[in-house]
Amino acid sequence: MFKINRITLFFISVFSAFFQLNAQENLIVNTYNRTVKSLNGDWNYIVDPYENGFYNYRYEPFENQENPANGAFFTNAKPKDKTDLIEYDFDLSDVIEVPSDWNTQKENLYYYEGTVWYKKSFDFVKTNQTNRVFVYFEAVNYQADVYFNGKKLGKHIGGFTPFNFEITDLLKESDNFLVVKVDNKRKKEAVPTLNTDWFNYGGITRDVKLIETSANFIQDYFIQLNPENKQQIKGFVQLNGTNIANKEVFITIPALKIKTKVVTDAKGKAAIALYSKKINYWSTKNPYLYDVILKFGDDELKDQIGFRTIKTNGQEIHLNDSKIFLKGISIHEESPIRGGRGYSVEDAQQLLNWAKELGCNYVRLAHYPHNEHMVRLADKMGILVWEENPVYWTIAWDNKETYKNAENQLSEVINRDKNRASVIIWSMANETPTSEPRNIFLTNLAKHTRALDPTRLISAALEQSNYQGDSSVRTIHDSFADVVDVLSFNQYVGWYDGLPEKCGQITWKITQNKPVLISEFGAGAKVGLHGDKLTRWTEEYQEDVYIQTLKMLEGIEQLQGFSPWILVDFKSPRRVLPKIQDGYNRKGLISEDGQKKKAFYVLKNFYDAKN
Ligand code: GCB
CATH class of the missing domain: 2.60.40.10 (Immunoglobulins)
Structure with a gap:
């Protein structure tokens, strides 16, 4: 039906490659203190599981065609007269709030994974004719294809980092329209991959801003x-x-x-x-x-x-040349106020207030970059931060595109947060199985990170194993341990690995001469469920895991802190046990509706007693 010549196709692909590069290389930092206009609020949206607004009936992308037909949603077309056939209309479609995920806003989209088109119309009068204007997205999960006044600006991959495009030449004083095709389908070769233990919230999940700048x-x-x-x-x-x-x-x-x-x-x-x-x-x-x-x-x-300054000194971590013990907690980016993906200052404030109340001086932001409010508040509150790249579990280690994607997401968070004193550790990955391709992948990420930012420490949440086949002695047997500055690992003795009393039978033989951080330990408990300490899911079981684990960890000579799993119960489609989990990972010290469990106080007492 439509023909496009090869030369046009060639130019379009060269152009879009250029724009993709642009998105990361020209990231504008510190959007908090610039001249900005918010594009938050109601956007029109169209759910498009077949990507009907992107491909024609021969499954060719409309955007590769010289005259995109009326079916291409990014043209935001309207019938010119009564004979015109156009089978969509943004302005007649429902509205959705930006920022926020679609899953918790729209009941019928709770488990939806696919494409949703967003459209925002706006007027804009520049303060000075020579000024330039950029559209800045704090995050869109997972892939965003962005169009402005019918033209493609570029695409961005990765659900947790910012990107911007210049719109100066396309901008009008009135009737501008910004269209974003948001696709949150999970993919094997993506970062993260198909399999995670958190909810794959879709949408324009963080703020959208227009930034006005001078010509230079x-x-x-x-x-x-x-x-x-x-x-x-x-x-x-x-x-x-x-x-x-x-x-x-x-x-x-x-x-x-x-x-x-x-x-x-x-x-x-x-x-x-x-x-x-x-x-x-x-x-x-x-x-x-x-x-x-x-x-x-x-x-x-x-x-x-x-x-x-933040440095390691043998087995110690030094902040401004003084030894510091990291009293931490892991956090997912969920709103403690509304549920769903967190995005607001209030969300960040509540999570960090709880961390403070727990006695923390440190938080691990798992398993992906959280919104910028978190690190800016952490700066003000004096909380140290571990930031993490979403390289989680079973990444496609051999795939070059996967590596590029992981490196790009990491570069973007480093770019955004490199001026935050609170951020002390860049984490490359979480619980990744050792293999040659994985070691190369992570080592390259670490090299890249050190080149971008020589002022911070590098780590990754690794896994522990039996020492020389003896399950009562644990060690870290992973060649990536040689690359990191801080040796971190997750361990679940007492939950996935035996009962709480097993903690008393385990000793640790860690051979690396590096500071050790336990990036995770924990147990599940349903708030308000009580029983004896051997009954799974009771607050008493979880409390006992904390008591026993804290004792066990005293035996690790190099231990310089930990970030137990996790501050608040969080949504995960893996967690299906009725009446207990109901779609939540229950390892929180606080329930999703803000109630503290007994283990909260065990950890709080420990932290309060430790200076
Ligand atoms: C882990 C993962 C974390 C999970 C947690 C669990 O080791 O790093 O993402 O949510 O265990 O609860 O199983």
Whole structure:
């Protein structure tokens, strides 16, 4: 029915490859302190399980055709007269709230995995004609194909990291329409893969913003303490625009009386090196944030940045050269207020308040990058953070695209959060089975991370095993342990591995001379279910697992902290036991409706007693 010539196809694919690269390389940081207009709120949506709005009846993508037919949803077409045949209409379709997942907003979409089209219309008057405008998505799960006023801007893969596209040349003062095809189908070769233990929420799950910038502007900067010299603040600033070579950028930190000028190179980048002997170091007890102001021409950008070092020293972890024990808890990004995917400041505040109440100085954000509110609040609250890439369980280790995807998602979270003092550990993966291709995959990720960010530690939640075949002695036998800075692993003695009393029979022989963090331990309990401590799912069983595990872990000489599994019960389609799980993983110390279980207090007492 439709013919398209090869040259057109070629140009379209070159163009979309370019735009994909663009999305990650031109990420605009610090959208909190820029001129933005929110596109949150009601969007029209169309559920499209057959992807009828994307492919024609020969299963050829409409977007590869010179004149996309009226069936292509991204054209947002309307009948021109009464004879016109158009079989969809965004404006007559129902609305859905952005940000938020579709699963908990629309009952009939609870388990839906597939394509949903989103459309938002808006007017926009630029404050200055020469200004540029970008559309910025904090996260869309999992694949987003983005179109603006009928033109493709690009696509983004990965459900938990931000991306932006420029729309300056396509923008009108009125009747703009932004269309996003959101597809959350799980795939074997994706990151994460088919199999996880969390809910695959679909949708535009975080904020959408229009960012207005000058023609040439400050796109990115990295301003952190030099781990090798605590009197030096180091990094770079990167400009964006056509006139960015050899330009002056002023950096001011008023409280340190620093006012400095750097000059950009041909690519608009300049190295930063600032000195002060009077830095008030950021720490868990003193989460001091400095106002940092960057100025380039008319463009002025502020941030609040903490300065601290994080290093390992033999078997210890040092924050500002002092040993610190990480009193942690693992957290999934679910809203403790509404249920469903968490996205708001209030969600983040509630989760981190609970962590504080538990006595934590550290949280593990599992198993994927959480929203930016979390790390910004952690900065203010003095909570250390482990951030994780969603390389989970059985990834397609041999697939080059899978690697690229994992690396890209990791780069995006590092880009977003590299100025947050709270973030101390980048985690490459969780519970991945050892094999040669997996070791290469993870080692390459670690190399990439170190090149992007030499100021933080690298880890991964590994698995433990029997020492020389003896199940009463446990060890870490994994060559990736040689690559990480901090040796972390999950262990479930007392839950998946025997009964709680088994903790008393196990000793640990960890041979690596590195700090050890237990990234997970725990047990399931239904809040309000009571019984003796050998009855599964009771609060008493879970409480006993905590008591026994804490005793057992004292036997690990290198132990520098832990993040038990998990702060709050969370949704997982793997958890089907009626009356107990009902779709929830019950290992939370707090139920999904905010009730604390007995084990909460065991851990709290332990943390309160530990300085
Ligand atoms: C694990 C996983 C975590 C699961 C947990 C469990 O080891 O890392 O994602 O939810 O166990 O509850 O089984």
